[in-house]
Amino acid sequence: MAERLPGVDAGFLYMETPTQHMHTLKVAFLDVSAAPGGYSYDAFAAGLGERLHLLPPFRRRLRSVPFQLHHPVWVEDEPVDVAAHLRRVVVPAPGTSREVEQVIGQVASTPLDRRRPLWEISVLEGLADGTIGVVAKIHHSVADGAAASALLANVMDTERPLELPAWELEPAPEPRELVRHAIRDQGRQLLHLPALLVRTLRSVLLLVRRRRDMPVIPPRPILDTPRVSFNGAITARRSFATTSLSLADVRAVRAATGVTFNDVVLGVVAGGLCSWLEQKGERPSSSLTAGVPVATDRAGGVARLAGNRVSNMFTSLCTDIEDPVKRLHAIAEVTAQAKVMQETLGLKMLEDWVQYTPPAAFSFFMRAYSRLRGADHHRAPFNVVVSNVPGPSEPVTVGGARLTDLYSVGPILEGIGLNITVWSYLDRLNFSALACPDTLPDLPGLVQHLRPALAELSAATGAPG
Numbered sequence: 001m002a003e004r005l006p007g008v009d010a011g012f013l014y015m016e017t018p019t020q021h022m023h024t025l026k027v028a029f030l031d032v033s034a035a036p037g038g039y040s041y042d043a044f045a046a047g048l049g050e051r052l053h054l055l056p057p058f059r060r061r062l063r064s065v066p067f068q069l070h071h072p073v074w075v076e077d078e079p080v081d082v083a084a085h086l087r088r089v090v091v092p093a094p095g096t097s098r099e100v101e102q103v104i105g106q107v108a109s110t111p112l113d114r115r116r117p118l119w120e121i122s123v124l125e126g127l128a129d130g131t132i133g134v135v136a137k138i139h140h141s142v143a144d145g146a147a148a149s150a151l152l153a154n155v156m157d158t159e160r161p162l163e164l165p166a167w168e169l170e171p172a173p174e175p176r177e178l179v180r181h182a183i184r185d186q187g188r189q190l191l192h193l194p195a196l197l198v199r200t201l202r203s204v205l206l207l208v209r210r211r212r213d214m215p216v217i218p219p220r221p222i223l224d225t226p227r228v229s230f231n232g233a234i235t236a237r238r239s240f241a242t243t244s245l246s247l248a249d250v251r252a253v254r255a256a257t258g259v260t261f262n263d264v265v266l267g268v269v270a271g272g273l274c275s276w277l278e279q280k281g282e283r284p285s286s287s288l289t290a291g292v293p294v295a296t297d298r299a300g301g302v303a304r305l306a307g308n309r310v311s312n313m314f315t316s317l318c319t320d321i322e323d324p325v326k327r328l329h330a331i332a333e334v335t336a337q338a339k340v341m342q343e344t345l346g347l348k349m350l351e352d353w354v355q356y357t358p359p360a361a362f363s364f365f366m367r368a369y370s371r372l373r374g375a376d377h378h379r380a381p382f383n384v385v386v387s388n389v390p391g392p393s394e395p396v397t398v399g400g401a402r403l404t405d406l407y408s409v410g411p412i413l414e415g416i417g418l419n420i421t422v423w424s425y426l427d428r429l430n431f432s433a434l435a436c437p438d439t440l441p442d443l444p445g446l447v448q449h450l451r452p453a454l455a456e457l458s459a460a461t462g463a464p465g
Helices: 007-014 043-054 096-110 145-157 174-193 194-211 247-257 261-280 324-345 347-356 359-371 442-447 450-461
Strands: 023-031 061-063 074-075 086-090 119-125 130-141 239-246 289-295 310-316 385-390 399-411 418-424 427-435
Touching: 007 347, 007 359, 023 096, 023 145, 023 427, 043 119, 043 145, 074 119, 086 096, 096 119, 096 194, 096 239, 119 194, 145 289, 145 359, 145 385, 145 399, 174 194, 194 347, 239 247, 239 347, 239 442, 247 261, 247 324, 247 427, 261 289, 261 324, 261 385, 261 442, 261 450, 310 324, 310 347, 324 450, 359 450, 399 418, 399 427, 427 442
Parallel strands: 086 119, 289 385, 385 418
Antiparallel strands: 023 130, 023 399, 061 074, 119 130, 239 427, 289 310, 418 427
């Protein structure tokens, strides 16, 4: 049965332009030396086909509504040609992390084909350590970080897959049926608009009152955002870089300072950006700001394999403070108040409002904005995206191959040309960064500043590490 995309999922489709690609990357490295029967590309492809029933969003493709009267629908009307979604890539010699990251940057530089289900997997061979890399490119309309993590868990050998209904192909709806259902759904949706307006007004008035009493005021999008080189119009090109930090060291800093785990992650990113921008002679006098995606799933709920349930929190990285410990505590204070603001407005407020996004008008605006390089002419809403998703804490195998490392990164946006995503695995905290090399040409150099930033925090707090 055709399923209409919620506004928050459809919005990622409308945001996409020739330079703003709205896919995410999930990168896994597998030790295939002990895999039953050994490794071959054909065996990998066959194994993926056998597990496709465990990945429902990988079976669906988009069907647009005529005249874009409403959000598109997902349909499962034809078999998936797995071979059309797979790419075999031999990494240039010597196959070190540098060559691997360059290849992943190239993978990130091309959009997905909307005529097929919105995913693609590149299998990287020729790595110096003998592992293979698996780069899953998934459109953000398909899954957010929480859903992607659940999808990964569903194909692990050590996990019991979720019980899923049998996969059956269904005929796609006819254009007249799509129009009729679109008009019906729009009518029902408009009935909820007055209540949403009243709820929003009440939340905004309450926020104004609470903001007056806040000990620290969170930054205002655009108004409080300083301009740095990676905050401008982007091109289609992407660069990718990673580093791994000790999970125990991050926890030790958290225990020594009493802040949250996410605060320490923000503190590490802030410290890295401070030293990198200082080195470039570009560090602004006012603080950089960050957009932090926050999952809105109910705690303890059933694992979700598709879609987006996410809000965005705006906070400060306090890069105008020199002392790393004082900076970390300042980040914690601002972020705590940013959470209050977000909860006052309602975690689902954004989801509710984007449901009313007009498809044609928004898509036209985004394409014109990108084509005219609009982001070069005003301040960005915030400087950098910083996301933190918990990953597996126990060793994982997939198809008998041992998972040695796991990385993830979301898209960059016009004006917000840097995304740093953290995904933990075992005893490591894996940082992945995505940027546009035409606005940030030294992404590996920036990422190299994260490890010293954590070391500086460990030393300054007396935390072991």
